Amino acid sequence: MTPDLVFAICAAVFGLAIGSFLNVVIFRLPKMMQAEWQAQCAELDGREPDPAPRFNLLVPGSHCPACRSPLRVRDNLPLLSYFLSGGKCAHCGAAISARYPVVEALTAALSVWVAWRFGFGVAGLAALAFTYVLIALTFIDADTTLLPDSLTMPLLWAGLLLNLNGTFAPLPQAVIGAAAGYLILWSIYWLFKLATGKEGMGYGDFKLLAALGAWFGWKMLLPIVLLSSVVGALVGIVLLVLARRGRDIPIPFGPYLAAAGFIALLHGDDIARRFVPF
Numbered sequence: 001m002t003p004d005l006v007f008a009i010c011a012a013v014f015g016l017a018i019g020s021f022l023n024v025v026i027f028r029l030p031k032m033m034q035a036e037w038q039a040q041c042a043e044l045d046g047r048e049p050d051p052a053p054r055f056n057l058l059v060p061g062s063h064c065p066a067c068r069s070p071l072r073v074r075d076n077l078p079l080l081s082y083f084l085s086g087g088k089c090a091h092c093g094a095a096i097s098a099r100y101p102v103v104e105a106l107t108a109a110l111s112v113w114v115a116w117r118f119g120f121g122v123a124g125l126a127a128l129a130f131t132y133v134l135i136a137l138t139f140i141d142a143d144t145t146l147l148p149d150s151l152t153m154p155l156l157w158a159g160l161l162l163n164l165n166g167t168f169a170p171l172p173q174a175v176i177g178a179a180a181g182y183l184i185l186w187s188i189y190w191l192f193k194l195a196t197g198k199e200g201m202g203y204g205d206f207k208l209l210a211a212l213g214a215w216f217g218w219k220m221l222l223p224i225v226l227l228s229s230v231v232g233a234l235v236g237i238v239l240l241v242l243a244r245r246g247r248d249i250p251i252p253f254g255p256y257l258a259a260a261g262f263i264a265l266l267h268g269d270d271i272a273r274r275f276v277p278f
Contacts, residue, residue: 007120008112011128015111016078018132019104026103026139028057029148066094078104099139107135110262117266126162127265130155130215134258137208141254147204152211159214168268169217177213181221182206205253212261220264223271227263228256 001009032055039049053060062071069091075081082101089096110131118124133155141147156178163174185206192200213221236251264271 004116004119007124008115011111011115012108015108015128016104018111019107019135020076020078020100022107022132022136022139023100023103024057024062025136026143028055029136029150030140030144030146032056033146033148064089064091064094067092078108103135103139107132110135114265122162123167126158126167129158130265131262134262138255138258141204141252141258145202145250145252147202147208147254149204149207152204152207156207156211156214159211159216163214163217168215168265169219173217173219174214177216177218177221178210179213180218181213182210184221184225185209201253205257208254208257208261212257212264215261216264216268220268220271223274224257224260224264228253228260231259232256 035052035055042049062076063069064071066089069089072090075085075090077084079101082096085096087096087098088094111128114127114131115124118127133151137147137151140151159168160171160174160178163169163171168174169177185201189199189201189206192198209221209224212224216224232251232253235256
């Protein structure tokens with residue numbers, strides 16, 4: 001087997017394990033943020049925060065959300081456990097959300113795609129990490145309309161550091177991309193708010209686009225914004241028509257930015273040449 005094929009196979013197996021961990025991040029990180037906000041509010045009110053059991057990405061261990069029985073090792077095997085158990089808890093028979101195997105399979109599939117595209121090396125490993133963060137951000141934003149700083153800000157700094165050697169874009173373009181990415185959506189936010197009195201998006205979107213600018217440089221900002229906007233508009237129309245979603249219910253923009261960012265990762269050079277020929 002060729003080294004690229006070996007790397008792709010390893011990425012698939014590793015992607016399944018990472019997908020299982022991403023399920024934990026997607027579920028627990030928003031709850032950790034909420035607990036932190038409640039503690040801060042209590043402190044500002046001059047009172048002691050309500051006592052709460054320890055809760056983070058590692059504690060408590062994995063358990064059934066219905067009966068809270070701890071999961072055994074064989075219950076935690078990515079994909080296999082879900083299908084061998086028929087999608088039900090082995091202890092109480094409660095249905096397990098199909099979200100878990102979907103995230104695991106998606107992570108493995110995208111890992112193979114990225115590994116085959118970049119091969120083993122700094123760019124390939126960085127691209128895998130970039131993909132995993134985008135997956136987590138996509139599902140967290142879809143569930144909660146939140147894009148945690150604990151994911152977007154490390155992504156931004158990682159892009160700048162990687163581009164010290166021009167891994168994905170020359171450093172000057174990356175620095176300008178980070179600043180311009182934030183300012184573009186910040187400006188749109190304030191124009192929309194001044195015109196309508198409503199908030200059209202959150203600050204997490206600004207930071208995510210800034211991170212994408214840091215990874216791929218300012219030349220990719222216009223394609224990313226256009227692509228994410230078109231896809232977001234189409235999905236929004238479909239939700240309004242088919243799901244009868246209310247016009248006042250917010251539609252998260254982060255998943256579309258993340259999808260555009262992943263496309264930029266794979267085909268950024270070709271896209272940039274089409275949009276910014278000079």
